[in-house]
Amino acid sequence: MSANRVRVVVTGLGATTPVGGDVTSTWTALLAGQSGVETLTTDWIDTVPVKFAGTAAVDPTEVLPRPETRRLDRSEQFAMVAAREAWQDAGAPEVAPERLGVVVSSGIGGITTTLTAYDTYRERGWNRLSPFTVPMLMPNGPAAWIGLDLKAQAGVHATVSACASGAEAIGYAMDMIRAGRADVVVAGGTEAAIHGLNMAAFAAARAMSTRNDDPQGASRPWDRDRDGFVLGEGAGIVVLESEEHARARGARIYAYCAGVGYSADAHHITQPEPEGRGQIMAMTQALTDAGITGHDVKHVNAHATSTPAGDIGEVQAVAKAIGTHPLVTSTKSMTGHLLGGAGGIESVFTIKALQDRIVPATINIDNLDDGIEVDLVHGANRTLPQGDIAAVNNSFGFGGHNVTVVFKGA
């Protein structure tokens, strides 16, 4: 890391999740160990083997004006809600449009729009489709709408890497500021995938929990009886800013966005590489990029989705790349897995953990699995030390994508 490189800070946070409609309510729920997972009562539920999911605690149509909700896919609605919260939280910074960027991603875009529009087209004809069908289903739609809302002209991007999308967006946003392309970038991830087809497809991949008699106990990372992930929905957005720009306007600084590491497994389209080489590479590169060592990292918000193979592989990779000392948690035990939104909300949680110096406990660990050497936080929340510490958010995606983002206390 060059000594004079532009430093990037986090000045705003926004989130809408299965446990809360904003950052404060979500964080309070996580610290209280509350699950946002519930049995679904939709009309397609009898057609799929998984009967539950983490539906957003606050429906975005209750928050956004009606004309806006008509033109936005649900994934875009979540992104807009979280982006507006983050922007206000950052103090609505004054920035020239050509110095303002947006990088907001989702894993599978406006898929509910795609499927609903297909039904409309087949049953009623092309001329009954909304003229906004394309901008509702395109995966860059969430980024584009936020860009329009904020008049961002420095570049509006949507990095897509399945469940690593949100973290990749934040890394890309940091790179934009470091490269001098922007002073402020709104970044994160969103997902609205609770639809029969997605549930069926993930179930077909044998990736989802089918613990239908105990939905709130279904997302149980590192527990011996875990049986797959639980789908969640929502969005998490951060406002990143060059330190110089933030200091000049007297902004409140949550943390430094200090480093990012990217890698690809080049192993299998869905299965993690058993030795964790790709994950280790992403974590190691992120630490180097941040100019720190594993010793500086005191907390890891793990990707850990409650799948049999993934959870153990990740903590073994953490032990090798960072060490066994960080406090490791999986907030997915409470929110479920937001796919492309995961890196967004979990970066927000990582930053909140640094700010409040507390790590929310992973819930539902009744019998810890074997092969875990790291310091897993379960049973009760744990405090983080004061001083100059760092925390890491891991996000991994189908396709073998690995992204690690490093945050440092301000």
Place this chain on the structure above:
Amino acid sequence: MAATEQDILAGLGKIINEITGIPASDVTPEKSFVDDLDIDSLSMVEIAVAAQDEFGVEIPDDQLKNLKTVKDVLSFIQG
């Protein structure tokens, strides 16, 4: 029974409010969609699709572009 102009105006006002957020009471016959109500061409397509469902009248694209005012739409729907 044919809908009266008042009924159609009320229905149209409701549709326009739903799509654009403009108060239904602002939707009066003399208003121009572009100049007075600030409705763009894609919103006009949305309104036309909803009006077709509501009033059971097909509005082809080559006709839609001639419907400049609320009164034009009322006349078109009434045939």
